Amino acid sequence: MPIRLDSAEADFETRFTALLSGKREASQDVGDIVAAIIADVRERGDAALVELTNRFDQAGVSAETLRLTPESIARGAASVPQTVRAALQTAHDRIRAHHEKQKPQDQVYTDALGVILGSRWTAVDAVGIYVPGGLASYPSSVLMNAVPAKVAGVSRIAMVVPTPKGEINPAILAAAQIAGVTEIYRVGGAQAVAALAYGTPTIARVDKVVGPGNAFVAAAKRQVFGQVGIDMIAGPSEVLVIADASANPAWVAADLIAQAEHGGGAQSILITTDQRLADAVDREVDRQLALLPKEALAREGWEEFGAIITVDSLDTATTLANRIASEHVELAVDDPQALLSAIRHAGAIFLGHHTPEAIGDYVGGSNHVLPTARSARFASGLGVLDFMKRTSILGCDPSSLAALAEAAVTIANVEGLDGHGRSISIRLNR
Amino acid sequence: MPIRLDSAEADFETRFTALLSGKREASQDVGDIVAAIIADVRERGDAALVELTNRFDQAGVSAETLRLTPESIARGAASVPQTVRAALQTAHDRIRAHHEKQKPQDQVYTDALGVILGSRWTAVDAVGIYVPGGLASYPSSVLMNAVPAKVAGVSRIAMVVPTPKGEINPAILAAAQIAGVTEIYRVGGAQAVAALAYGTPTIARVDKVVGPGNAFVAAAKRQVFGQVGIDMIAGPSEVLVIADASANPAWVAADLIAQAEHGGGAQSILITTDQRLADAVDREVDRQLALLPKEALAREGWEEFGAIITVDSLDTATTLANRIASEHVELAVDDPQALLSAIRHAGAIFLGHHTPEAIGDYVGGSNHVLPTARSARFASGLGVLDFMKRTSILGCDPSSLAALAEAAVTIANVEGLDGHGRSISIRLNR
Structure with missing residues (x-):
């Protein structure tokens, strides 16, 4: 069962604080292993890359086959069903259109003393995108990482993706092709991050590395930070649904489940002013979970990390929401616009009953790479500015x-x- | 002697690459020590802070005296000469006016399908500013870190500064007072960063930690990244002057010296199309160094890390400048505007013969916290956006x-x- 809290109860603050500080990821201390891998790739270049890739991924690569040929990319992409390619193209076009609006304006002016002052934005030259293999190998993530870079004007976008036993998800290739990725390498883990940051004869170094990965990838990004830029270090995904009596319990339940099915510590929280809705959603989650192919994973996540919190008012709901600082906040209320300004810390806000978070994952147009683990207190989702930098001008x-x-x-x-x-x-x- | 290179020489590429990759900082591997300090502060809070502070700084503090009282801040600030306070106020006002123009606009629109899409910017709640003690305890840095936070709308700005033997530079207090810092703690090193990131009974945790520091501070920032946001990890300062025959060798020399006097690996590079200017600057640096109170430090820096590069054209100069991606680039040329767009990677660009870099350090209005160590390839100087975050909106x-x-x-x-x-x-x- 998910935990149930009520803001009126005497021990609420204690239990809510425990919920906030609960650890959802096993923290693997892989720093030393990763440091050794990075040093090895810096010293031995492709030889180290090939050795590590064949050891960890059984991929059977050589320096000559690390990079996918244009033909194999085209062949893989073409093997994806046309409906899927059309959906990815739709997603791409909407993401692109929205991110175009994020392009910053240069600003140069002369002040009252006659001093020229200004800011000028230019694109990063080369970006590396890490794409996980296996379970979380998502074509939508390729789009979400590559499109803002492309819109920013990045000319070289190098993708790395591990290919366990030599296999690659062809939908990844289709997404890369649609997004305009310029090169793809069959390598993953800390060794891929090291290659992108420092370069090898086969993989030219980039200026910035983005994209999610496991503990080794996260540790590698932390260690190469400064040599290259990095994006956030992603944690498990999370959703907070704020609902009043106008919400549909079946819809709310579906959204909580959608988050829980990510597994790996993903968290779904409902805050509601309506006790009956709380109970109905609780039952609905249980009922709908049974309909899911991945029932076990989603149920485990919901029962271990899920929470239903009842509160006396929407004011209390938004106060708690700001303390949670969730990656995704759904406003499943009668008047979402009225709550909007009260939510100060959130990666993304979804307005009203007809905006399930999953729309934002794919085709809404906004980015699905968003700050997790309460980092929305200080961080933004991925965007065009992450692939540009501002130069000051003074005269x-x-x-x-x-x-x-x-x-x-x-x-x-x-x-x-x-x-x-x-x-x-x-x-x-x- | 600084190294002299000429782009026409056969071994130029080798020597230039060596210059680019030369290490200017002793890399201390303090990660394990820092991890232990952070764990200690998380576990024992103020007791650990007080113990470490008294051990490293001989500061004689207790939990009760860690935080400076409003009276002691006011007293310290008042002890600063009026001319200095007026200069800091001038700097503050100009920095504030310029940074006001960096405030981002919210943008919410409805697309052709009727989807509401947008970005909304909000301020970080609480920021910690690290200010070094001792040699590099600069009031201008207090302004450069605090003012953008204030302009962003950050309500709590907590400053930490080590006070070796209990001493603090009163100009730091004056700058903090002018900038609107809300609290000041007498603590430094990794323990100060740990306290800001995780909080103790005396120092409430913040959401983002900025400011320069030694190897321990840098390692601590790297380790707490994710728990809080951080700014760049600062390296030694650097200037690149691009000059043609119109440049005044005495002025160029003065700028190269101003950078070298930072010591600690600071680097000054001149690229010029004019062989006579190169020789004249070389002589002028030598002559002017002898006039400097800190001659030894500046001379050592210039001789160890300085470089004079002669090139065949301004095109070659800008190509090399983009590979160097310097923190500061001065365009000491006849027509600086004509070169501006060719410089794609630079923290800040200074236009023409009458814009010494030092103006930007203090009163130009732009920020002097800028990307070092070639990170201008992917990073920007500190600004208002560093203290805000963008929330996506979808409906x-x-x-x-x-x-x-x-x-x-x-x-x-x-x-x-x-x-x-x-x-x-x-x-x-x-």
Whole structure:
């Protein structure tokens, strides 16, 4: 059974805090193993990559076959049913259209003193996208990682994907083709991240590495951060549904189950002002779980990490929601717009009864790579800005330099940086 | 002597690559020590903080005196000469005015299908700013870290600063007061980062930790990343001056020296199309270094890491500049605007002969926290966006959900996520 909490109960704060701080992932301490793998790839390049790939993935690759040929990509993509390719194309087009609107504007202006000030955005040159093999090998994730990079103007998008026993999900290839991925390598794990960050003769180094992965991939990203940029380190997925009496318990239950079926610590939480809805959803989840092919996985996740919280008001609901800072927040209420501004910490917000979170996973147009594990307190979902960087621009003429000089030299002196002060005063006509 | 390169020489590529990959920092492997410190602070809270602070800083603090009182902050700030406080206020006002222009706009729209899509920006609740003690304890850095947070709307800004032997630079307190820092703690090192990330009874946890520090601070930031957000991990500062025959060798030399005087691996590079300028700058640096109080530090930095590169054209200069991806790029040329678009990777660009980099360190208005160690390939300087996060908004009605359902369910099925598909199809009136 999922836990049931009521904000009116005396021990609510204790139990809610325990829910917040509950650990949903086994934390594997793989830092030392990963450091050794990275050092090996840096030292031995392709030889290390091939050895590690054949050991971990039994993929039977050589340096010559690490990179998929254009022909094998095209063949794999073509083997995907036309309906699926059409759906991926629809998703791509909507994701692309939405992300186009995220492109930042350069801004250069001259202030009252005559100082030119500004910000200019440029694309990262080369990006590496990590795509997991096996269970969580999702074509939608390829789109969600590659399309913002493409929109940003990244010219080189290198994808790495492990191919256990040499096998690859052809839908991944179709998505990569649609998204405009420029190269694909059959390698995964920390060794793939190391190759992307430092380069080997076969895999040229990139500037930024994004995409989800297991504990080894996460540790590798943490270790190469600085050598390259990285995105968030993804944790288990999570949904918070806020519902009032207007919600349909069967629909809410379906959304809670959709999250739980990810397994691996995925969490579904319902907060509702309506006790009867709470009970009805509880029963509905149980009933619908039995209809699911992956019943066992989803049921285990729901029973271990699921929660139903009843509250006295929607105000209390949003207060709790901000403490949870969930990756996904559904507002399954009569007037979702009225709640919107009260939700300050969330990766994405889904408005009203007809917006199941799964629409955002695929074809809504917004990105499904979103901050997990309460990191929506400080982090954003993946977007175009993640593949661009801002350069400051500053320009003085003799008169504006003279106007700023005294304050600058005063601070330089108090900081003991005389050379800084001199670089300014030497330019003044006294 | 700094190294001298010429792009026309046969071994140029080898020597330039060596310059690019040269290590400027001793990499201390302090990960294990830092992990133990973080675990200790998480377990024992203030007791660990006090013990570590008194051991490393001989600061003589107790849990009760870790936090500076408003009176001691005011007293310290008031002890700073009025001219310095006025200069810091000028810097603050200009930094604030420029960063106000970085505030992002929310964007919510309805697309052709009737889907509501959007991005909404909100501020991080609480930020921790690390300020080094000792040599690099700069009031300007307090402003550069705190002002963007304030402009973003961060309500709680907690500053940590080590006070070796109990001493603190009063200019730091003045800057904190001007910038609106809400609390100051006398603690530094990995223990300060741990306290900010996980909280203790005295220091409430924050959501994001920014600011430069030594190897222990850098390792701690890397380890707490995910629990809280972090900014870049700062490396030694660097400047690249691109100059043509119109440049004044004395001014260029002063700028190269200003960077070198940071010490600790700071690097100054000149690229010029003019052989005579190269020689003149070389002599001028030598002459001006002798005038500097910190001559030894700056001379050592210049001789160990400095470089003068002569090239055949400004095109070659910008090509090399993009490979260097310097923190600061000065365009000391006749027509800086003409070069601007060719510089794609740089933390900040300084236009023309009257814009020494030091102006940007203090009072230009742009931020001086910029990407180092070639990370301008993928990272931006600190700004308002670093203290905000973007929440996606998605809203369907029955008709737009129906329009999107088929593609979404198709992808859900190919990904083996039946529960995702069901959460959509259950809402359709068939």
